[in-house]
Amino acid sequence: MESLERIGKMHSLLLERYGDLEWWPADTPDEVVIGSILTQNTSWTNVEKCILNLKKNNMCSLMAISGMKREELAPLIKSSGFYNQKAERLVDLSIKITDRYFTLEKMSGQPVEELEAFLESVKGVGRETMDSILAYALDKSVFVVDKYTVRIFSRLGIETGAHEIDSIKNAVEKSVGNNCDILKNLHALLVYLGKDHCRTKPLCRDCPVNSICNYYATAHP
DNA sequence: GGCCAGGACACCA
DNA sequence: TGGTGTCATGGC
Numbered sequence: 399m400e401s402l403e404r405i406g407k408m409h410s411l412l413l414e415r416y417g418d419l420e421w422w423p424a425d426t427p428d429e430v431v432i433g434s435i436l437t438q439n440t441s442w443t444n445v446e447k448c449i450l451n452l453k454k455n456n457m458c459s460l461m462a463i464s465g466m467k468r469e470e471l472a473p474l475i476k477s478s479g480f481y482n483q484k485a486e487r488l489v490d491l492s493i494k495i496t497d498r499y500f501t502l503e504k505m506s507g508q509p510v511e512e513l514e515a516f517l518e519s520v521k522g523v524g525r526e527t528m529d530s531i532l533a534y535a536l537d538k539s540v541f542v543v544d545k546y547t548v549r550i551f552s553r554l555g556i557e558t559g560a561h562e563i564d565s566i567k568n569a570v571e572k573s574v575g576n577n578c579d580i581l582k583n584l585h586a587l588l589v590y591l592g593k594d595h596c597r598t599k600p601l602c603r604d605c606p607v608n609s610i611c612n613y614y615a616t617a618h619p
Numbered sequence: 620g621g622c623c624a625g626g627a628c629a630c631c632a
Numbered sequence: 633t634g635g636t637g638t639c640a641t642g643g644c
Contacts, residue, residue: 476641478640479641479642
């Protein structure tokens with residue numbers, strides 16, 4: 399069975415199981431960018447506390463954060479962990495975005511290649527954070543590959559090659575096409591699956607990943 | 620009390 | 633190039 403076909407089948411099985419998910423709960427695109435830094439290696443419940451804190455202080459926008467000092471921001475985002483590091487990176491990112499594009503609305507009008515080059519140059523914005531910003535804040539047709547996705551693809555035996563993140567990203571984008579909503583939803587579905595079933599090495603019983611693997615083995619050897 | 624969470628980066632061999 | 637340490641809070 400070809401990888402593209404597998405990805406399509408996996409997507410339909412996951413949709414069947416979890417439905418259409420609202421993945422990034424945010425009131426504004428600015429909130430998505432802020433959340434993308436705060437959520438690094440941190441559970442979303444901790445991030446929500448920080449977002450609430452920022453809103454209470456009327457600081458939940460890139461423009462507001464770009465005018466803050468690291469020492470001012472850090473206490474407001476303490477519950478997300480790594481708060482000193484995240485405060486510094488968030489202020490820096492906010493300054494760079496507002497200086498160059500002024501607003502995310504204007505930023506979203508730029509081609510993906512330029513946005514990637516820009517975001518890659520910002521310290522603290524790695525691959526996953528960049529793709530999350532592109533997809534969920536700027537509405538670009540980009541698939542976010544996180545550690546759950548890598549783990550699940552490897553268990554499904556979908557060939558990913560040496561540069562696995564790039565390979566998965568390209569394969570999924572090729573399979574799904576230029577449909578931003580589907581790409582966003584598939585990422586959400588994979589994280590839900592990963593949270594439920596792929597936290598430990600040995601596969602658990604009744605794992606849907608197993609049933610997907612079995613489907614491949616029996617129907618498409 | 621230990622492990623993990625919607626990562627990224629610096630450093631070292 | 634790949635492995636390891638660091639950043640740190642909060643829930644289970």
